[in-house]
Amino acid sequence: MSGSTPSITLSRRLSYLLRHAPHEAGLTLAPGGWVAVEDLLRGLAQSGPPVSREQLAAVVAGSEKQRFSFDASGERIRANQGHSVPVDLELLPQTPPDVLYHGTAAQFTAAIFREGLQRRQRHHVHLSPDKDTARTVGARRGRPVILTIDAAAMHTAGHLFYRSENGVWLTDSVPPEYLAVLPG
Ligand code: HQG
Numbered sequence: 001m002s003g004s005t006p007s008i009t010l011s012r013r014l015s016y017l018l019r020h021a022p023h024e025a026g027l028t029l030a031p032g033g034w035v036a037v038e039d040l041l042r043g044l045a046q047s048g049p050p051v052s053r054e055q056l057a058a059v060v061a062g063s064e065k066q067r068f069s070f071d072a073s074g075e076r077i078r079a080n081q082g083h084s085v086p087v088d089l090e091l092l093p094q095t096p097p098d099v100l101y102h103g104t105a106a107q108f109t110a111a112i113f114r115e116g117l118q119r120r121q122r123h124h125v126h127l128s129p130d131k132d133t134a135r136t137v138g139a140r141r142g143r144p145v146i147l148t149i150d151a152a153a154m155h156t157a158g159h160l161f162y163r164s165e166n167g168v169w170l171t172d173s174v175p176p177e178y179l180a181v182l183p184g
Contacts, residue, residue: 103138
């Protein structure tokens with residue numbers, strides 16, 4: 001992509017391979033979404049410009065959204081969330097904060113209040129604990145609208161919530177009765 005720094009380009013390649021198309025680099029995600037670093041580096045070299053271990057480590061450490069992580073040994077890597085390929089991230093259900101936020105764009109709100117929030121291509125609906133993140137996410141697609149989610153009521157009603165390693169809250173869907181537009 002023109003104008004992107006090498007680390008953004010690599011971050012995008014990693015997101016693509018580790019979340020959406022591991023097979024394109026000959027990779028298979030193990031439970032938890034893990035792949036061996038060695039296999040990833042080989043797969044990257046086979047599917048585009050080669051990448052060194054140091055470059056990989058720099059992108060993982062430099063990702064402001066902590067999109068990727070190494071395991072404790074440093075020999076395996078995964079995307080923390082956002083997958084479209086089937087993978088069990090082995091997250092445990094957790095009690096969410098009472099209120100969570102979802103940033104979307106104005107053109108989607110009518111459908112969202114009809115059908116609820118749906119996970120679309122991803123494994124889960126992504127929710128954030130803060131409004132600013134929600135606003136940034138919503139602004140990617142149009143005029144941002146921030147929705148509040150009554151996570152406490154959903155939790156009481158038996159909906160499961162998971163927290164990914166980078167602080168994003170995940171759930172299967174949010175029915176319309178738990179949603180409201182944040183004024184302003
Ligand atoms: C919308 C990025 C109509 C939903 C971001 C969203 C985030 C509906 C879009 C992370 C709908 C799906 C996730 C319904 C949901 N009718 N529209 N019933 N239900 N939608 O990208 O939450 O850079 O799959 O509001 O920063 O926008 O990938 O989800 O607009 O953290 O690390 O359908 O992706 O992070 O879009 O973004 P997405 P999202 P990364």
